[in-house]
Amino acid sequence: MNSFFQHHPRRLWAWKSPGGQVKNQIDYIKINKRFRNAVTQCRTYPGEDCGHIGDHVPLVAELRVRLKEVKKKQQPRRDWSVLQGEEIKAAFEVEVRNRYEMLEDDIEGGEEVERVWNNIQTVLLGTVEKVVPEHRRRAKQKWMTEESLTLMEKGRCCKWNRRKYEELDREVKRKCRERKEEWWNQQCQEMEQLDRMHLQRRIYGKLKEITGKRNSTRSSTIRDKQGNVLMEVSEVLEGWAEYVKELYDDGRGERPEIVGDLEGPSILQEEIKEAIKCMRQGKSVGEDQVSVEMVKAGGDYIKKKITIWPTASMIRVTFQK
Incomplete structure (x- = not known):
């Protein structure tokens, strides 16, 4: 890059002979063509004292790089309201059953449990793409058609x-x-x-x-235990500190020492059904992209598969101090 800029000869040469009679430009800075425009300046500094570098002078380049944020590919939003209809819900359940039966992944003895969940995830995501339509964009302004x-x-x-x-x-x-x-x-x-x-x-x-103006009913004031409004910043901070301390206060004493293997009873299908029923909808999905709406729409068939999954992989937990 030092040959890319026009400078005085004393800002170009990077080496001089022992007698100082010959000066050549033999040191170069190379850069990928993609980032060539990022270099704003490149020149030598003959008068700088950079230690024992022999007959060479320091060659410095200035770069200004603007890195773009790599955006993750977002999953399309789905219109989960269609699953409220009995016809769509029944079609979703039938599609889940057909897709899962094609995989033929019935397990025995608790083996390959991870594969069971991967198949559940694959079936639910594939069924959603086929049955549930994408959420249509809504107009942000009232005059948009x-x-x-x-x-x-x-x-x-x-x-x-x-x-x-x-x-x-x-x-x-x-x-x-x-x-x-x-x-x-x-x-x-x-x-x-x-x-x-x-x-x-x-x-x-x-x-x-x-x-779009509305009367605000939100209040940002807090009160102490006596009901007095706290106005000073220091008093507000002390009030919040006292509240959080009481909220997370643990008066149960030290944790008892328990050593041994504890194995609980098998998980029942009724427990799985009740847990799924109590789950709230409209929540964001995790890394597996499986939402609560998918599991609920899968019906009893997918709930049975989920019951087999944890039951076949009973985990022994050891508590030690």
């Missing part, structure tokens, strides 16, 4: 074609401006109609609806 959302989706799918993408972008912006103007005219006409009818309360309600 389905036509505009469709054009936006087309634009996202053809970003590689710059000309077509720019045409769709202009069309989307034009339609959004037109629809926004129509929406505001409609809101103004409604408010004028309410004003002619002398419905002032509904006018103010319409204004709040348009502007």
